[in-house]
Amino acid sequence: MFYYIIALVVIALDQITKMLIVKKMELWESIEVIENFFYITSHRNRGAAWGILQGQMWFFYVITVIVIIGIIYYIQKAAKGKMLLGISLGLMLGGAIGNFIDRVVRKEVVDFVNTYIFGYDFPIFNIADSALVIGVGMLMIQMLLEERALKKEKSHGENGTHHS
Helix, strand or coil: HHHHHHHHHHHHHHHHHHHHHHHHHCCEEEEECCCCEEEEEEEEECCCHHHHCCCCCHHHHHHHHHHHHHHHHHHHHHHCCHHHHHHHHHHHHHHHHHHHHHHCCCEEEEEEEEEECCCCCCCCECCCCCCCCCCCHHHHHHHHHHHHHHHHHHHHHHHHCCCC
């Protein structure tokens, strides 16, 4: 249940921030937060990351529903007793649903986090995108930890030091 609460918190934060951007800012209006680094910029995206696949809404609907079903399946089957895995899946679930709501309701995704990293104008993103990226990163860490544990277990078995 805890992992679904994480997803709900992500969805709520994502939708509240997007609503504020839509209601309080004009499209392309930008507020400087930290000069040459962080701006809040009202932006819309009808595609995926970096604006790819513009206008392919049915594709996004189908893929997102499949992803959401897959994440829920893994939360139910694989996350029990694995906190890092569960949190990563909760973040990804919240992020996927947050952007899915935008695509269904607005026919576009509201983005607003605008950063310049080492002079590079990074593509504008939102809370849902952040949750997805953090969740995927945490999932990769979980996979590396499991692989390491498996190798350690295998080497103990080969050396005859493993006790059942």
